[in-house]
Amino acid sequence: MLVVLINVYLGIYIDSEVLKKNCFPYETAFENFRDEEVSEEVINSFLYDSEPMEESDITEQKIKSVKYADFAKLSEYLAMYFALNNTCSDSDLLEENISFVKEHQPEKFERIQSKIEAMWTDAVLFPVGAIENEPGATVDFANSWRQSRTFGGDRFHEGCDIMASVNQRGIYPIYSVSDGVVENIGWLRLGGYRIGIRSRHGAYFYYAHLSDYAKDFQIGEEVKAGTLIGFMGDTGYSDTPGTTGNFPVHLHFGVYFDDESGKEFSVNPFPLLRYLKSL
Known part of the structure; x- marks a missing residue:
């Protein structure tokens, strides 16, 4: 009888240790974080009003309609939501x-x-102005x-294209969505004239075409959210x-991070852009 009880308790202990070890499936969370397949309803349910920051802490631009929210809480909920394979949006269960x-x-x-929080905290306005x-x-x-892309070889689209109703280059102003530092600028074969800005908490926001x-921005130059960085083109x-004219006028907007080994990876910016456009 004693042996049976020992085996039962040992089995419970082993199961408990396995549960602790596997309670956060990182690979699942990482892939779902990259894909960001999360609805507007889920995002809104994870957000709630917080004390507003001083306007001077955000930007000198007219960003008076920002919906101040608890992005630290949002990032925790989303991290767990992604780990659970996008299947649970109940805040009480997520909290547990x-x-x-x-x-x-x-x-x-x-x-x-931390990466989710950086992405959602640092970006405070939609990149295309009126x-x-x-x-x-x-x-x-x-x-x-x-989505599939073939120029330069088969690949997948690593961002979101913001299309212009007026197909004319040089008229839509493009603003930095965040405070940050210019990390890359100049011509790229795929991206044309592009600029990459590293935000304060590590998100790399990429503006192309x-x-x-x-x-004349310089690498290492600091910019504020709302800084005019250029104009939409092709x-x-x-x-x-x-070179111009190979596709319609639009802004390719991307979000990137570096992993623990320093390797860059992209994240779907669509839910973030959808939120910023609603402000």
Whole structure:
């Protein structure tokens, strides 16, 4: 009888240790984080009002309609939501899982949660502005993440294309969505005239196919959210700098992070853009 009880308790102990070890499936969370297949309803259910920041802490631009929200809480919910394979959006159940994971797998959880928080906290406005004297000019975008692309070889689309209703280069202003530092600028074969800005918490925001830049930005230069960085265009798909006309005028917007080994990976920016456009 004693042997049976020992075996029962040993089995419970082993099961408990296995549960603790596997309570946060990092690979599942990582892939779902990259894909960001999360509805507007789920995002809104995870957000709630918080004390507003001073306007001067955000930008000198007219960002008066920002919906201040608890992005730290959002990032925790999303990290757990992704780990559960996008199957649970009940905040009470997520809270229970988060508490357990923080106790037993805090490092794995933080690796995902911190990146989600950086992406959602640092971006405070939609990247495309209105055109003066063109009230009918609009933009549209859809979830084009992972769609097939063939120029330069078969690959998948690593961002979101914001399309112009007026197919004219150089008239739609493009603004930095975040505070940050210019990390890359200049011509790319695929992206044309592009600029990459690293935000304060590590998100890399990528703006491609610009017609031109607003000024002569330098690598290492600091910018604020709302800084005019250039104008929407149709540059790229060529080794020759300045090439235009290979596709309609649009902004390719991307979000990237570096993993623990320093390797860059992309994240679907569509849910973030959808939220920013609603502000």
